[in-house]
Amino acid sequence: MANLNPPGFWASSLSEADAISAGVDYSQLQIGQTGDLYWVEQRPSEGGRCCICFELESQPGVQHELTPSKYSVQSKVYEYGGRGWALLDDALVFVNAGDQQIYKQSLTGPCGVVQITNKTNERYIEPIWDKTRDRLIAIQEVHTEAGVINRIVAISISDGSAEVLVEGADFYSYPVINPQGTVLAFISWNHPHQPWTSTQFSYLDLTESESDRPICIAGRISEEALSQPYFSPQGELYVVTDRSGWWNIYRSDLNSHELVPVEKESCDMISAPWQSGLTHYAETSSKVVSIHHKHEGSEIMLDGVSLAPEFAYFKALVAAGDWVCVVAAAKDRLVSVVKVNAVTAEVRVVAGGDLPLVGADCSFAQPMNFAKAGSACYGYFYSPANSQYSVDGAQVPLVVFLHGGPTAATYPVLNMKIQYWTQRGFSVLDLNYRGSSNYGRAYRNCLQHQWGVVEIEDINSAIKELVGSGRVDKDAIFVRGNSSGGFSALSAVYKLDCFAAAASLYGVTDPLVLDGCTHKFESNYLQWLIGDPVTEESVYRDRAPLNNVHRINCPVIFFQGEKDRVVLPEQTRVMEEALKDRGLDVEAHYFADEAHGFRSSETAEFVLKRELSFYQAVL
Numbered sequence: 282m283a284n285l286n287p288p289g290f291w292a293s294s295l296s297e298a299d300a301i302s303a304g305v306d307y308s309q310l311q312i313g314q315t316g317d318l319y320w321v322e323q324r325p326s327e328g329g330r331c332c333i334c335f336e337l338e339s340q341p342g343v344q345h346e347l348t349p350s351k352y353s354v355q356s357k358v359y360e361y362g363g364r365g366w367a368l369l370d371d372a373l374v375f376v377n378a379g380d381q382q383i384y385k386q387s388l389t390g391p392c393g394v395v396q397i398t399n400k401t402n403e404r405y406i407e408p409i410w411d412k413t414r415d416r417l418i419a420i421q422e423v424h425t426e427a428g429v430i431n432r433i434v435a436i437s438i439s440d441g442s443a444e445v446l447v448e449g450a451d452f453y454s455y456p457v458i459n460p461q462g463t464v465l466a467f468i469s470w471n472h473p474h475q476p477w478t479s480t481q482f483s484y485l486d487l488t489e490s491e492s493d494r495p496i497c498i499a500g501r502i503s504e505e506a507l508s509q510p511y512f513s514p515q516g517e518l519y520v521v522t523d524r525s526g527w528w529n530i531y532r533s534d535l536n537s538h539e540l541v542p543v544e545k546e547s548c549d550m551i552s553a554p555w556q557s558g559l560t561h562y563a564e565t566s567s568k569v570v571s572i573h574h575k576h577e578g579s580e581i582m583l584d585g586v587s588l589a590p591e592f593a594y595f596k597a598l599v600a601a602g603d604w605v606c607v608v609a610a611a612k613d614r615l616v617s618v619v620k621v622n623a624v625t626a627e628v629r630v631v632a633g634g635d636l637p638l639v640g641a642d643c644s645f646a647q648p649m650n651f652a653k654a655g656s657a658c659y660g661y662f663y664s665p666a667n668s669q670y671s672v673d674g675a676q677v678p679l680v681v682f683l684h685g686g687p688t689a690a691t692y693p694v695l696n697m698k699i700q701y702w703t704q705r706g707f708s709v710l711d712l713n714y715r716g717s718s719n720y721g722r723a724y725r726n727c728l729q730h731q732w733g734v735v736e737i738e739d740i741n742s743a744i745k746e747l748v749g750s751g752r753v754d755k756d757a758i759f760v761r762g763n764s765s766g767g768f769s770a771l772s773a774v775y776k777l778d779c780f781a782a783a784a785s786l787y788g789v790t791d792p793l794v795l796d797g798c799t800h801k802f803e804s805n806y807l808q809w810l811i812g813d814p815v816t817e818e819s820v821y822r823d824r825a826p827l828n829n830v831h832r833i834n835c836p837v838i839f840f841q842g843e844k845d846r847v848v849l850p851e852q853t854r855v856m857e858e859a860l861k862d863r864g865l866d867v868e869a870h871y872f873a874d875e876a877h878g879f880r881s882s883e884t885a886e887f888v889l890k891r892e893l894s895f896y897q898a899v900l
Contacts, residue, residue: 289757290706290897291667291670293705295704298886300701300889301325305322307321307617308323308596308597309365309558310608312600312606316338318620319333319334328881331365332347344631344632347386352384353378354366354377359452360846361556362557363558364557367410374410376408382403383417383419383436384397398441403423406422409458416436416438418456419434432446450469458487460516463487464487467510468510473805478504480500480506480507482498482500498538507521508554509561511562514564517564521551521561527546528550528551530542530544530550530562530569544569546573548574548721549574549718553725555689561598562598565604572598577693578592581605581621588605588621588626589621591611592611593610593612593694594694605620605622606621610692610695617634618633637697638695644699651743660710660714662708662709665703667706670706676754676756676757677708678707678781678900681712681740682766683712683736683761685766687714687717687766688717689717690720691717710744712740715731716735729809730809732792733769733824736772737773737776740773757781757900760773761784761892762786764787767788770785772826776832778834780835782835783836784837784838784840784895785840787853789848796821807821833863836895838892839867840870847876850871
């Protein structure tokens with residue numbers, strides 16, 4: 282191996298298109314009555330279109346696509362969406378991305394599509410089939426001049442008319458019906474809370490008058506984040522709560538309202554519920570099978586046994602009979618749809634799961650713990666990896682990745698966007714700073730009123746340790762972040778004088794402006810992250826990257842969608858001009874058809890290529 286180019290300039294056959302096309306994602310698994318497996322596939326090559334695919338139980342290895350090309354299965358309720366479809370006996374219903382209406386598609390004979398709802402100011406999410414009454418139940422979001430209303434409604438499949446079942450709370454999620462069709466359980470919460478800070482777990486007796494009020498089982502008295510209620514095939518009701526400090530699974534008694542722990546472990550068994558309708562556990566053969574999120578990697582646990590240990594991350598878990606079906610990812614394998622036999626432990630990949638990089642071309646996540654003054658933060662370090670080159674004692678540049686959220690997380694799995702950098706001789710630190718999910722409630726709550734403070738401390742601690750150990754070049758450190766991670770990246774470059782350049786992908790530049798214009802779901806989130814914008818306006822102004830432009834001394838590149846309703850493009854433009862006025866090297870790229878998060882493969886490829894060129898120019 283000859284080092285013709287220094288780290289940061291290594292040539293690679295892994296193109297931008299390769300890195301982005303590998304980003305096909307899977308979600309929203311469901312199992313039909315005959316054991317057929319269905320899932321939603323999101324395709325960057327089709328502008329992020331989401332389509333329902335399936336595999337017949339009788340024809341393993343043969344995949345079929347159901348959704349006609351003119352439709353995309355995607356709800357935009359709460360802006361972040363979630364589960365947007367449901368199975369009926371001989372049909373399915375789905376929410377179409379273009380108009381947010383519910384459509385019905387036959388599964389027998391010609392797969393025709395018929396529109397059910399037709400209200401342009403209404404959106405829907407989490408449809409479920411109330412088989413007893415042959416109707417749908419879903420979360421409805423109504424947009425009016427006075428504001429946005431969310432409620433649970435029953436929808437006629439024949440004419441699309443809606444009847445309100447539950448209303449009054451600011452938000453609802455996870456409607457589930459017991460097998461007998463007599464009880465509807467659900468989650469609700471109110472401002473100023475988020476679904477990972479404090480929610481209520483309630484049920485409605487469907488056999489009584491529709492005017493009866495739901496009964497709250499848990500969450501009304503003490504703050505706890507309840508999520509993902511689930512009825513087993515036998516009718517037992519489960520729910521997840523973090524009352525122990527960790528998101529664990531509990532069994533619920535509808536008579537006594539007592540919650541009894543089923544699995545009580547020092548690990549989170551769900552991820553932060555940014556989207557509605559997520560599924561992280563189920564029951565198979567009368568036993569609970571669940572996902573356990575740990576720093577070293579996630580596990581599927583059944584009766585104390587880890588299933589499919591070759592994978593390091595799981596989501597969208599469903600089960601039927603002896604089969605557990607789940608979306609899985611590994612340190613060397615792309616995300617896939619997997620079937621695991623709970624009895625024999627047989628693992629079969631249904632879709633995805635390619636091995637695009639092997640041997641010395643693949644950089645594996647190294648879990649790291651960065652300690653500082655009695656506290657710690659976590660992250661994953663990736664060394665340069667390219668079989669055509671070796672470091673040979675050369676200085677290695679570092680790119681610090683900061684996830685969005687900020688109450689979210691990153692995982693130790695194959696991410697081709699990270700491999701894009703390591704293939705070119707960069708090292709990468711993918712940081713789960715304090716406030717990230719999957720490390721318990723106390724770790725999540727570290728960010729309360731401390732956004733723009735604690736994560737910067739964690740970035741600083743991590744960089745100091747990596748520089749001190751000789752792993753990275755102290756003069757070639759870059760930081761990048763998307764959404765809230767963009768805010769943290771911009772905050773880091775004005776607070777820490779150690780960066781060669783930074784990249785902000787639709788990042789927040791002025792949280793006070795964001796607080797006044799963001800959507801309903803996050804309209805009180807900043808009060809939790811920073812404080813009351815009225816009484817603590819000075820704190821907002823002090824922490825805004827836009828108000829600290831005079832302290833930024835490195836080049837910055839911005840990428841922004843013009844249709845972004847979460848972070849308005851005007852924020853980015855003001856920051857761009859302010860930096861240019863200071864004479865700094867600044868680039869900004871705006872995309873007319875992109876919103877919050879880039880769905881077009883062309884956009885994503887352009888972002889990778891320009892960001893690399895920007896950093897290389899600095900080097």
